[in-house]
Amino acid sequence: MKHQQVLDKLAAREIVQAMNEDVARWTGRQMSYRGLSHAEVERAVVPPLLARWRCLLDDADAPAQDVGWVALATLLHKYGFQDGAVTTGALASVDGLNRRVVLSDAFERQSPAIKALLRSAPTPLTRRPRSPRTVTFLRPGDVVSVRLAGRFHAAFVHELHGANEFPVIEFYAGSFSRAPTMAQLADRPAARAGGRARFGVVGLTYLPDPARQVVALASGHSQAPYGDGPQAGDGLWTLTDIIELPQVTAGLFDADRE
Template sequence: MRHQQILDKLAARGAVQALDWEVAHRVRQQMYARPAAREELACKVIIPILARWRCLLDGDDALPSRKNVVRVALATVLHKYGFQDADITAQAVTAIDELNRDVVLSDAFERQSDDIKKFLSAPPLPLTRKPSVSRPTTFLRAGDVLSIELGGRFHAAYVWGVSGFNETPRLEFYAGTFTEPPTMSDLMRRRAARPAAHARLHVSGLTYLPDPAQQVKAVAAAYPEGPRGSESAHGPGYTVTDVISLQQHMAALFGPAGTR
């Protein structure tokens, strides 16, 4: 049994590709930062990955079958990169049974279900080197207005442009947070978040819209005006980050979830 064999059977290419890039990039980033104990490295990888994908897993607008496929994909991708979490693995095992009960995937998946469960339950092989990561890409475009959820709170961002060859969007956050996804009526004439140096970000890994994790949702497209008070697309420089570390920037800019 190989990890890719399991992932191919899930018939969820977008979610699998997003998870694989995010986990590999996070692992590589943390391994570059400084040597860490295996348990510490696992926490720095698993906790922020879960915070992003809980938008789908704990949300009300995704089908149970979709959630179960992602549960299996999450356990498999973590296992691939040398990590295992008891709760995530247990949820994946239950998800496999539910996917088979509801006849969601192929006969081949059902036939190999016991082997998949055993494979994911076995200790993963620890990584011996930093994982390779493909060049980031994005389908976002200048003028996109986004709602980004974190910890049950919603934030709005404007895409000033895309850098490289469709590689990374340049975002600027609007001021304030919301208890539900904002609309353009909420954002018209709304000021840019401050300080500007923390509100303007180059974000790699923010690839798909619709977002497979359902953390990022479209509010508008090709909207001609950014947040009020912004120094335009050529104002203060942008902080380089990625879709997982973005969550730390949001918490630093807006405060811990639960504050406004």
């Protein structure tokens, strides 16, 4: 049983493609740091990826959750990683997909081989994986809700970098217990942490987001978060990745919670 055979049988091309892009991009970035052991790379890869896909894995309907667990375990294994909790979740999800008759008869017949693959020791990569081309389907004027560490935050897309490579966003001040409405964002200032913060976010690609972390609130919106533009010395924006957004935005939303 090959990894791609498992992924093809999940019949979830959008989830598999987006998750593979995240795993490949983040794995390549961690492997670029010299001197890290495979175990250190694995520890740097798995928890942030779990956080990125947590909305799908925890909050989606049962079939989508099951597909997500199997896809994540398979892709981690493909790139040389294995996590006990992810593997356990994936093995249970194989049974769940079969019990609910979600996928094909071929998936059910080959479930023992799928489980055997996921239980087996993965082969560590000897070189960085090829990174997928960065592209975004967001557009200037889009307003999105981004779930970070269990809270919801709104962001405005100012521009796209390069040939639609990634969006440059700015967060509205405050955090919310659920995705905010546009009425809640009216005349709301920009989030600040020392200076006004804008981010170029690689991996902020799809709407709807297969990971369900990012939700569209509006498109073609003309009003950015209230406040002046970047000041001298602030820099125009900070380059980051959607997987590390919880870290780079820490402290940005502490003032207001709604």
